Amino acid sequence: MEGGQGSSLIDEVWKYGSTDDDIAKVIREGVPNSGMAPWKDVLDEEQTRGLIILIREQKQLAETTGILEKVKPLGGVFSTELHNFKLEKVTEVDDILWSIAFLPDQSILITQRNGKLWHVVYGQKTEVTGIPKVRNLGQGGLLEVAPHPNYKRNGWVYLSFSEDLGHKIDGKNASMTTVVRGRIKNNQWIDEEEIFRVPPKYHTTRSGHYGSRFIFKDEYLFFPIGDRQEEDSAQNLTVPHGKVHRIYHDGRIPEENPFYNTPGAYKSIWTYGNRNPQGLDMHPVTGDLWSTEHGPRGGDELNVIRPAINYGWPVITYGMNYDGTPWTDKTHMEGMEQPVFYWLPSIAVSGIDFYEGEKFSGWKNNLLVGGMASEEVQRLVIKDQKVVHRETILKKQGRVRDISTGPDGTIYVALNTRSPNSGTLYRFVPLEEPHWISLFNGRDLSGWEVRNGSSTVLVDNGTMAAFHQDSTSHTYLTTKKSYGDFILELDVKVVGDLNSGILFRGQSNPDLRNGKVHGYQMEIDQSDRQWTGGIYEEMGRGWLHSMKGKTDAQNAYRPSEWNHYRIEAIGSHFRIWINGVPSLNMVDQKTVEGVIGFQIQRLPKNGGGGAVYIRNIRIIADDAGNHIDGIAIPEQVIDEVAALEDL
Ligand code: HEM
Secondary structure, eight states, X not given: OOOSSSOOSSSSOOTTOSSHHHHHHHHHHOBGXXXXXXXXXXXXXXXXXXXXXXXXXXXXXXXXXXXXXXXXXXXXXXXXSSOEEEEEXXXXXXXXXXXXXXXXXXXXXXXXXXXXXXXXETTEEEEEBSOOOOOOXXXXXXXXEEEOTTHHHHOOEEEEEEEOOSOEETTEEOBEEEEEEEEEETTEEEEEEEEEOOOGGGOBSOOOOOOOOOEEETTEEEEEEOOTTOGGGGGOTTSSTTXXXXXXXXXXXXXXXXXXXXXXXXTTEEEEOOSOEEEEEEOTTTOOEEEEEOOSBSOEEEEEEOTTOBOOTTTSOSOBOTTSOOSOSOSOOTTSOOOSEEESSOOOEEEEEEOOOSTTGGGTXXXXXXXXXXTXXXXXXXXXXXXXXXXXXXXXXXXXXXXXXXXXXXXXXXXXXXXXXXXXXXXXXXXXXXXXXXSOOSSSOTTEEEEESOOOEEEETTEEEEEOOOSSSOEEEEEEEEESSEEEEEEEEEEESOOEEEEEEEEOOTTSGGGOOEEEEEEEOOSTTOOTTOEEEETTTEEEEOOTTOHHHHHHOOTTSOEEEEEEEETTEEEEEETTEEEEEEEOOSOOOEEEEEEEOOOOTTOOOEEEEEEXXXXXXXXXXGGOSSOOOOSEESSHHHHHHHO
């Protein structure tokens, strides 16, 4: 009801009139040139009337349930078998976004079907003016875009579009798919050359099945053209419809083409019997060309494209007519190729892409397939030209028109909505599980050392226990390794008359007080002032962040019990939580790297004693900045002048 190939039936917009009679007429007679089938042979008057009532009811329902508002792509986080990712919006256009192509400088070209070419740099889009005039009707408009493989040297960009050359049939405008190339200079389309333009006599009045996708392989350019909704033409070698074509990059036709010397045949034909292929890519290992094509209702196909092969449309198909009547009972025939795979029901297959990046390593060489009607991306694992596994990795985020691996290994996808048309370019960004490493094996002090003072440190049952027994110097229990950016989580219990702290980015310099350990120290304060969770700079500037007045965090600390701490140190930005309650959020530039450790203070002059217990110490030290909790805006900047440059 929200529209797909046809227009929405639940908004206010009626192209063919809004009275019951108008609607009944469209249902009965269809709109053949647009691909809306006539239903009069299938539905009687009563059923047609019933449908009109249903449409009216659904429209009312849509208005009250907000369906009309929800049709924008949503974004968010997605979990799949092998990778988790989020959708990140790159840019949007106010019509169908048809094709995505990458230039060597990592900027992007996208086509907007109603006739605009955009150059996207870091999400900012600029229109490229002066491109050819397209026939923006039905499924037609500005379609594929791709740079030449040697773009860096020659600057060529190829475009395909539906073109009206003024040819008329029975008074109706006719059109056909055309391919040109040109260069882009200062966002102007220049140096245009014709690459593939058929004589007007091959133009047809239908406004669907223009095919279109480009693959450059060796010195050739491959591209499909659909049957233009004149089914029988797909089997007719004298016309260009319903074929995959092969030409040279400059538009010349190779004499080795399979039907080059067949009398009357269209010389650029490479394969035939293709209904409407709109997905084409080359297998990264075998170099085979793979293509998806739209079936009628049911029977979307995945094919390996080989020369002179007849893919069978409209003689054999796994689909039927849109009105549910059979197209044919034949799915096989001698001399006609079987698809590698077919979708029943159809998903409305569009762009495809063999994943070639590193970011989604589990998907390497898998075929990603976009579905428009089903609003999904499927991942197909292919072995020996067979689909051995299939997974839906994106669902209900919009109609997927094109999908493409970006130069950085992320995956770009064109998601569209109808009524009104809009298109959004999204990027799949991998969300890997954070790589936690345990800093303490629970059995002994491997990886740790006791420094400065002489407090005893024991390990028992997964816990480190450090005892207060030195009267001359603080003792430090530190890692041997240094850490720069990290997220640290651990439990610490302090008992008795003892002040302690978690040292990070700790330093020891032989020239400074005999190598005494110093640096940032997250205070653990057993005293009544309750400054646990603040930062004191040992042997430095003293208190950088006290806890005065921070009552939520002060109350979160449980004296003499286990407390859970999380410390994030990302660049110059530090954040701390005590038992999940934020205690500190600040910027300081002084030290970028150092050891992690614990302070066991020297014995107080007036006697007393205590102990520090530590367990469950884990750290994310790789790529920690990508695993921080939420947006991090510092509340306090210590070293202001230096910090400004960094922020
Ligand atoms: C019983 C099922 C269907 C009903 C009741 C129905 C009804 C309609 C109606 C009332 C319109 C005119 C909308 C307007 O005036 O703006 C329309 C347009 C259209 N329908 Fe259907 N439709 C049905 C099935 C289909 C199917 C299966 C397809 C194609 C696969 C299709 C393709 C179209 C297209 C392409 C248009 C737009 C025509 C244009 O803009 O020129 N319809 N449909």
